[in-house]
Amino acid sequence: MALTLYSYDLSVNCYKQRLLMSILGLDYETVLVDFFPGLEHKGEAFKAINPLGHIPVLIDRPDDGDGDDFVLRDAHAILVYLAAQYDESGQWYPTTNARLLGEVSQWMLFAEGTTNTASAARLHDNLGYDFNIDEVRAGAHRLFRVLDEHLWFREQEGQEWVCSASHPTIADLAIFPDVILSEEGGISRLDYPALRRWTDRVRRLDGFVLMPGIQPV
């Protein structure tokens, strides 16, 4: 196989893929998309790859040129595929444990929410995107409060990660970037101590990589 990621360095959704591939030790090629200011993802050439005009896109190409390229869009779908296909430990996307898999899916949907609020606020504040800033910030705080409480109860049970397992899953990786960069959207994490401790744990994972704007622990 040969993996290619269409990516932009400052995109949280692209960073999620880089993070998982680094943790899994996967080699891949990057095609840089001029997301800003070039808006290349909205151009005709890119839309031939993803008609929805957004990044990231993953291409998994068979080594021997035999068979078709597998093309996948949407950040969280790509996490599912990469973990299911390439994680030999089976922990990142636990396909054999129905309850745990359900939880992973639940928190992946939660991550759609943090992307649409916390990361939308970041796009507003960094790049001048036209979002209702008060609304998206308030939405992010609602989600952060829920996650902070959830993680606090997990800690009381001696557990460190979002889902009911002794190890992290792709749900942790899907939520983490929106949370750790929230201050770029004017969303403080001061009131969420359990959330802050969890971001420290994610940053200590083997294979963890930074994205610009994220500080090491």
Place this chain on the structure above:
Amino acid sequence: MASVVHSANVTVTDQRCTDPVVLNLWHPIAAVLELEPGGEHRSRLLGAHLTYGITSVGDLWASADGQELPVIERYGYLWTSLGSPEGGDSLGIPFEIPEAHEPDRRNMNAGSFQVATSAPRAIENFLDMGHFPYVHTDLLGVEPHTEVADYQVDIHDGEIWATDCLFFQPVAAASATGGQISEYTYRVPHPFCVMLYKNVPTDPSRRDVIAIFVQAMTEETVRVHNFYSMVDETTSDNGLRRFQQVIFSQDKPILENQRPTKLPLDPRVETPIRADQSAIVYRRWLTELGLTYAVIPA
């Protein structure tokens, strides 16, 4: 973080600027290539609400709260002013960057990013080499090469020039193939614009120009226009932009956490070290200009 408050409790940072020094400057607003012909764009400048754009026949325009403003195009950007920019002050005339006119130069906007900081804080951060190994690790600096050697700072023709700035850099530019001792020259030709000249990795006889043109949206929020004028035949536009955007994104959280957000001009307020010589001169220069916007005057 500054906010727009339409009530009696208008925050200081969002008030319209009354400082004539700043009002009479030209200010960068947007990269012309990024304007949609016939469209209307919105932003802030010095607390005022701006609309601006380019007509379908290519004429630039800008207005603030309904009032038409003067416009010019320089280095690929639309510039405007809320005051009288040709009032005889040499700072009022957009400065020259002769290198940008060379035929093989690649001039571009590497990106316009909003930051919750004041314009002078952004300028000072750009002038500071001391943070390279810690913030731009493995790119513009690396431990243990943390020493900032003494450099020269002078004021020529109303501009600040810092020369003989030497620093070890693992990856000095997108075209670099290994570490090098970079020689920088910094230039501050405008209170909210700063540039650096650095030797081209592939041709040390020439110098790349990297600048930030800072649009003070309010006293404590800015939009930073990253201008590149490069001698680089091989790296794609996207590759050049990527390098600058990564560097800039690493600076952003540092800038946004500095307090106070406005720049204190009193030399006793923040204790400088020798490496901060350019910042010392910059603060003194702002004081001598009589600038009061986005600073805490001495």
